[in-house]
Amino acid sequence: MDFDTTFEAHYPGLVRYCRRLTGDPDAAEDVAQESFVRLFDHGIEGTADGLRAWLFTTATHLVRDRYRVETNRRRLLEENPVEPTTGESPDRSLERSEDRARALAALDTLATRDREILLMRYSGFSYKEIAESVGVAATSIGTLLARAEARFEEACVSGEAA
Amino acid sequence: MTHLDEGTILTIRDHGLVDADAHEHLDRCASCTSALAAAQGRADAVARSLRALDDGPPIDVDAAKAAVRRRLDERREAPRPRVPGVYGSLGRAALLVALASGAVYALPNSPLRGWLAGDDVPGRSTVETTADGEPAATEGVELAVPTGGLSIALTTAAMGQRVEVRWVDGDRLTVEAGADSRYQVSDGRVGVDLGPGDVRIDVPAGNEPIIVEVNGRMILQRVDGGLVVQGDVLSSDPSGIVFTVGQR
Ligand SMILES: [Zn+2]
Numbered sequence: 001m002d003f004d005t006t007f008e009a010h011y012p013g014l015v016r017y018c019r020r021l022t023g024d025p026d027a028a029e030d031v032a033q034e035s036f037v038r039l040f041d042h043g044i045e046g047t048a049d050g051l052r053a054w055l056f057t058t059a060t061h062l063v064r065d066r067y068r069v070e071t072n073r074r075r076l077l078e079e080n081p082v083e084p085t086t087g088e089s090p091d092r093s094l095e096r097s098e099d100r101a102r103a104l105a106a107l108d109t110l111a112t113r114d115r116e117i118l119l120m121r122y123s124g125f126s127y128k129e130i131a132e133s134v135g136v137a138a139t140s141i142g143t144l145l146a147r148a149e150a151r152f153e154e155a156c157v158s159g160e161a162a
Numbered sequence: 163m164t165h166l167d168e169g170t171i172l173t174i175r176d177h178g179l180v181d182a183d184a185h186e187h188l189d190r191c192a193s194c195t196s197a198l199a200a201a202q203g204r205a206d207a208v209a210r211s212l213r214a215l216d217d218g219p220p221i222d223v224d225a226a227k228a229a230v231r232r233r234l235d236e237r238r239e240a241p242r243p244r245v246p247g248v249y250g251s252l253g254r255a256a257l258l259v260a261l262a263s264g265a266v267y268a269l270p271n272s273p274l275r276g277w278l279a280g281d282d283v284p285g286r287s288t289v290e291t292t293a294d295g296e297p298a299a300t301e302g303v304e305l306a307v308p309t310g311g312l313s314i315a316l317t318t319a320a321m322g323q324r325v326e327v328r329w330v331d332g333d334r335l336t337v338e339a340g341a342d343s344r345y346q347v348s349d350g351r352v353g354v355d356l357g358p359g360d361v362r363i364d365v366p367a368g369n370e371p372i373i374v375e376v377n378g379r380m381i382l383q384r385v386d387g388g389l390v391v392q393g394d395v396l397s398s399d400p401s402g403i404v405f406t407v408g409q410r
Contacts, residue, residue: 007230012221025218033226037233065346065353099214106211122212127178135344135355142169142178146201149172149208156211 017123023104035059057133106155114148166194175201302338303345313373315353319407324360328402329367336364
């Protein structure tokens with residue numbers, strides 16, 4: 001397996017997934033890098049899709065194992081407001097910061113497994129891949145995802161109203 | 163008329179496999195068609211909300227690559243626990259995966275198997291089935307832990323599940339659990355996301371401190387030659403203790 005090709009193909013997407021999962025850019029990079037270390041260290045081989053699924057699953061497990069996501073998110077929200085992008089109006093910057101806080105808080109309302117299912121789906125994985133990753137039957141993903149989406153959106157909307 | 167359930171509607175939305183009947187129903191049911199449209203709308207809304215989380219510093223792929231290379235070099239230079247062999251005393255239907263510390267995703271029944279191109283993870287794992295090739299009833303990890311502390315954390319344990327801890331000679335820690343369990347092994351620590359079935363943990367008698375946790379609660383601690391038992395004990399004898407998982 002070619003280090004550079006694999007890395008360039010999957011690293012940015014994995015970091016974005018980990019940002020969503022942890023809400024913490026530093027933790028996201030750390031988890032994504034550790035996943036790649038394990039991939040190469042264990043000599044894992046497979047198709048591009050197979051490796052991608054392996055990396056995302058490994059990252060999901062690392063987050064579950066290492067980061068107490070819920071408490072982290074709250075701390076992060078308090079400590080790290082979104083940095084304004086250069087040239088952005090203060091209003092727009094505030095709005096982005098609020099959107100982000102709302103989405104993080106909404107993810108917090110989900111059970112760990114539901115959050116993982118939601119985020120893997122919105123990273124483009126099939127129900128079968130998600131099922132294998134979180135360890136449930138593929139036939140139940142639709143139902144679990146429906147519940148996770150409904151709860152997430154409800155929490156986003158009620159956050160908006162607040 | 164029975165309408166499609168929400169799981170089926172989402173599966174159709176996300177281009178998953180459903181019965182032909184479901185598609186037929188959808189073709190002639192206005193209510194399910196509008197439910198599908200609503201589900202599509204919700205997907206768009208969720209995707210939009212999630213994009214708010216993508217903000218962050220630009221991703222520096224080259225720097226990350228260098229960091230991963232550094233970590234790999236460090237790991238390869240560090241002394242490794244020696245690769246354990248296959249453990250001999252398991253029951254007939256048992257299957258054992260012997261893994262070096264850290265090699266965790268290559269368990270025979272784990273989803274990873276399906277993702278891999280080959281049949282096995284090359285390198286440091288050893289996989290063996292029973293002679294008659296029966297499907298595994300239990301799986302486990304075994305690692306060599308010559309000295310030092312160990313922590314074993316069992317999560318998603320069900321009430322009434324049986325956890326047996328035995329002291330054994332030698333330097334091998336083994337943890338066996340139901341076939342649906344998932345393992346994570348890192349330095350001196352084994353995490354098991356438990357599936358149904360009894361759990362058996364063989365702990366080297368010489369290692370200390372030992373901590374066994376179930377669902378985040380310590381059930382057993384061995385430190386300075388003393389034993390602190392906090393779990394619900396079913397039975398015990400000098401060679402070990404059998405716990406049952408209590409209410410959280
Ligand atoms: Zn209908």
